[in-house]
Amino acid sequence: MEDYLLLSGLQHFQFCKRQWALIHIEQQWEENVKTVEGHYLHKKADTPSIKEKRGNKIIVRAMPIHSHELKITGVCDVVEFIEDENGVDIVGHSGKYKAFPIEYKRGKPKKGKEDIVQLVAQAICLEEMHLINIDKGYFFYHEIRKRVEVSITEDLKKYVKELTDEMHHYYQKKHTPKVKTGPHCRSCSLKNICLPSLMNKITVQQYLERNLYG
Numbered sequence: 001m002e003d004y005l006l007l008s009g010l011q012h013f014q015f016c017k018r019q020w021a022l023i024h025i026e027q028q029w030e031e032n033v034k035t036v037e038g039h040y041l042h043k044k045a046d047t048p049s050i051k052e053k054r055g056n057k058i059i060v061r062a063m064p065i066h067s068h069e070l071k072i073t074g075v076c077d078v079v080e081f082i083e084d085e086n087g088v089d090i091v092g093h094s095g096k097y098k099a100f101p102i103e104y105k106r107g108k109p110k111k112g113k114e115d116i117v118q119l120v121a122q123a124i125c126l127e128e129m130h131l132i133n134i135d136k137g138y139f140f141y142h143e144i145r146k147r148v149e150v151s152i153t154e155d156l157k158k159y160v161k162e163l164t165d166e167m168h169h170y171y172q173k174k175h176t177p178k179v180k181t182g183p184h185c186r187s188c189s190l191k192n193i194c195l196p197s198l199m200n201k202i203t204v205q206q207y208l209e210r211n212l213y214g
């Protein structure tokens, strides 16, 4: 699976294609408070307790997942398998189950789709691995301590397929998209890497204008 991409990159790609390329193609990373806190929460969800049965539910933590169709691999924070007569068999358990991915997030629901594309990609992986259909998933937002349901629609699955196709295209070409600044740059964990080069260019240009053509 060496040409498979990390599922977690989808949220970066949705947020800013350049940010994704800086992290996943150029391997640049700068930890700010948000990413450190995010790692902490993920670590908690990633405790290797793996499987637990509670009533009609099987809860699997830190479940490795992949999709050959999207050529991505990743880890689901939590997958809940809930007994349902319309579900499918799960190896080692009696009864039939429906599966729901649950992703832990540090903040509260975002305006953009960056969290949602990640959850939808997880659902696509689980569908492919277990030959099931997943129509909803959940986020658990740490800041508001609330579980939020998300409908996993066919349109969203199609959108995620288009995103991963584009990611593979950039990745094969090792192409980092140019800077396209916007309000999102303010909360970007790579702005100190990405924007100074832009600033330098402006300064050099201003310098030349002032000193050579002024």
Ligand code: SF4
Pocket (backbone or CB within 6 Å): 015, 016, 017, 018, 019, 022, 179, 180, 181, 182, 184, 185, 188, 189, 190, 191, 194, 195
């Ligand atoms: S600073 Fe802005 S353009 Fe640069 S990587 Fe971050 S979000 Fe993208």
